[in-house]
Amino acid sequence: MQHKPLSLTQVLICGAAIVTLSMGIRHGFGLWLQPITQAQGWGRQEFGFAMAIQNLAWGFMGIFAGMLADKFGAFRVITAGALLYALGLVGMAQAQTPWMFALFTGVIIGTAQAGTTYAVIYGVIGRNVPAERRSWAMGIAAAAGSFGQFLMVPVEGMLISQAGWQNALMILAAATVLIIPLAWGLREPALNAPGQVKREQTILQSLQEAFKYPSFQLLMAGYFVCGFQVVFIGVHMPSYLKDHGMAPQVASYALALIGLFNVVGTYIAGTMGPQIPKKHILATIYISRSVAITLFLLVPLSPTSVYIFSAVMGLLWLSTVPPTNAAVAHIFGVAHLSMLSGFIFFGHQIGSFMGVWLGGYLYDKTGSYDIVWYLAIALGVLAALVNLPVRESPIARPTPQAT
Numbered sequence: 413m414q415h416k417p418l419s420l421t422q423v424l425i426c427g428a429a430i431v432t433l434s435m436g437i438r439h440g441f442g443l444w445l446q447p448i449t450q451a452q453g454w455g456r457q458e459f460g461f462a463m464a465i466q467n468l469a470w471g472f473m474g475i476f477a478g479m480l481a482d483k484f485g486a487f488r489v490i491t492a493g494a495l496l497y498a499l500g501l502v503g504m505a506q507a508q509t510p511w512m513f514a515l516f517t518g519v520i521i522g523t524a525q526a527g528t529t530y531a532v533i534y535g536v537i538g539r540n541v542p543a544e545r546r547s548w549a550m551g552i553a554a555a556a557g558s559f560g561q562f563l564m565v566p567v568e569g570m571l572i573s574q575a576g577w578q579n580a581l582m583i584l585a586a587a588t589v590l591i592i593p594l595a596w597g598l599r600e601p602a603l604n605a606p607g608q609v610k611r612e613q614t615i616l617q618s619l620q621e622a623f624k625y626p627s628f629q630l631l632m633a634g635y636f637v638c639g640f641q642v643v644f645i646g647v648h649m650p651s652y653l654k655d656h657g658m659a660p661q662v663a664s665y666a667l668a669l670i671g672l673f674n675v676v677g678t679y680i681a682g683t684m685g686p687q688i689p690k691k692h693i694l695a696t697i698y699i700s701r702s703v704a705i706t707l708f709l710l711v712p713l714s715p716t717s718v719y720i721f722s723a724v725m726g727l728l729w730l731s732t733v734p735p736t737n738a739a740v741a742h743i744f745g746v747a748h749l750s751m752l753s754g755f756i757f758f759g760h761q762i763g764s765f766m767g768v769w770l771g772g773y774l775y776d777k778t779g780s781y782d783i784v785w786y787l788a789i790a791l792g793v794l795a796a797l798v799n800l801p802v803r804e805s806p807i808a809r810p811t812p813q814a815t
Contacts, residue, residue, distance in 0.1 A: 418540045418600065424549060426597035427533040428556030430490060433591055434497070434528040436560025437584050438521075439667060440568035442647040446654065447577040454510060456651065460772020462514040463647050464765040467639065469522025470529075471754075471761020477526040478535060478754030479615060482747070485600040486536045493527025494591035500524055501585035505578040528591055530554070531757050534737050535750025536598050544686060547738035551682015554733040555675045562671030569664040618748040622755070627743060627802040631736055632759035634694055637795035638732045639763030641701055641788045645725065646670075648771040652781050653718060662715050666722040673726025680727075682734035690735035690742075691802040697728050698799065702792030704728065709785055743807050 445459050452458075481489045500523075503516025526532075533553055541549045571580035613621070622628045650663035684693055708721040737753050744752055771784050 418536070418598070420541060420545070420549070422597050423536055423540050424552050426594045427536060427553050430528060430591050430594050430598075431530070431533055431553055431556045432560035432563065433587065433594075434493075434525060434560070435556075436564030436671075437497075437501075437568070437588065438525060439560065439646060439671060440565045441517075442650045442667065443565070443569050443572060443664065444577055444581075445647065445651050447572060448513075451577070452508075452513075455772070455776050457769075457772040457776045458510040458513070460647070460769050462510070462517040463643070464769035464772075465514050465518025466522040466525070467643055467761045467764030467768060469519050470525040471522075471639075471758035471764070473523040473526035474529075474531045474754040474757050474761070475751060476754075478531045478750035478752075481532045481535050481750045485598075486532050486750075487595050487599040489527045489532050490595035490598065491592050493524045493532075494588050494595070495524075496520055497524035497528060497588040497591070498585040501581045501588065505581035505585075524588075526754075530733060530737070531750050531754040533598075534753050535746075536600065538741050538746035538749040539600065543742070546741055547685025547690075547734055548682050550734040550737050551679045551685070554678035554682065554730045559671065559675050562668050562675065565667045565671060566664055569661070613747065615748065615751065618744070618752065619755075621807065622744060622752055625743070625807060627804070628740070628752075628756075630798045630802050631739060632756050634698065634795040634799045635732070635736060635756055635760040636763035637698060637791040639760035639765075640767035640791055641705075641763075642729055642767075643764035644767030644771045644784055644788060647768045648775070648781060648784075651775075653713075656713050658713075658715065658718065662718055666718050669719055669722040670726040670729055673723045674729040674731065677727035677729060677731040678734060681731035682738075685735050685738050690739040690804055691799045693735045694732055694799040694802075695796040697731055698792045698795035701725065701728050702789045702796075705785060705789050705792070739802065739804050742804055745806070 441463060445456065448454070449456060449459050477489050477493070500516050500521035503520060504513065507513035507516055530553070534550055537549045537553060538546060568580060568584070571583055575583065646667065649666065650660075653663045653666065654660065681693055681697070704721060704724045708717065711717050736756060737749075740752050740756060741749050767784070767788070770787070771781060774783050775781055
């Protein structure tokens with residue numbers, strides 16, 4: 413007999429609150445770029461490299477966090493992630509060399525994010541929410557991450573200005589511990605306990621099937637572009653605006669607006685998932701991003717143009733997440749959803765690595781972010797094109813595979 417699913421309300425409240433806190437803290441890291449580099453005497457490349465490592469570690473470790481969550485349930489994985497998050501933030505505050513900073517900010521916080529964000533939470537949603545409501549529920553969880561950005565970024569800016577950048581990180585380290593009691597609400601019965609439905613596939617069989625399927629590769633390629641664009645903008649836009657004479661609060665408000673409008677964008681994208689082919693939703697999001705960036709660079713820079721750009725990008729920010737993950741669930745089923753979402757997200761994080769690192773590297777080499785902005789535009793067009801051939805129908809499995 414199959415286990416009784418967790419209630420929809422419980423999954424959404426606990427999952428959304430965890431993502432709000434985890435993603436909310438992460439979205440504000442760009443506010444630390446100038447305080448830390450100025451205090452430590454580092455270039456932007458050092459900070460950008462640590463953030464790039466964070467995104468790569470988040471993506472890579474997300475694969476294993478997904479495997480563990482699929483096998484043992486999400487509670488243990490989220491708890492471990494919360495403790496690592498606290499450790500990483502303390503280390504980020506205390507690190508005295510670029511390599512130590514990269515270890516704590518990059519490897520440890522990246523690993524923590526793998527266990528406290530979308531891949532793990534979406535696995536719980538996939539296993540406990542009916543298929544017809546899955547895309548909508550994933551939209552709710554993604555919107556929570558956006559609300560976290562809207563809520564937390566101004567708070568982080570205030571903490572930096574009033575308590576100093578090091579104390580601000582220590583306060584956030586204490587806040588991450590709140591994730592643990594929230595994770596208790598996502599405890600699932602043992603997924604392989606007697607009486608439960610057995611999996612049709614082993615982990616290896618699931619991976620072989622996915623990576624041989626062109627649509628999986630195309631979704632991963634599109635997600636690479638998503639990571640490149642959003643992490644470059646999220647980390648480097650505060651410094652880009654300050655370089656152009658904008659007051660620091662403009663950047664804080666801009667990031668908060670991205671978060672606020674993304675609550676709407678991700679919810680709409682999740683709601684549209686059952687009605688419109690997900691590949692069309694994704695193609696529209698990617699091409700719209702390229703148009704928005706192009707117009708932002710063409711018009712005179714002012715607080716008004718920054719806020720309009722932030723609102724538009726907010727609608728498009730994490731709105732790729734529900735249709736991408738819902739497509740994976742629809743094609744391959746939910747038995748290994750956290751793991752497969754982890755692999756898709758690894759593609760996203762390779763893009764994030766490139767976007768955040770190239771932003772720092774090319775700025776230090778050229779004194780400008782122009783080249784990376786142009787790359788973000790071109791990649792958005794490419795992502796729109798590669799999503800169009802995706803086949804969303806459930807994959808055919810003519811005979812059961814050995815468990």
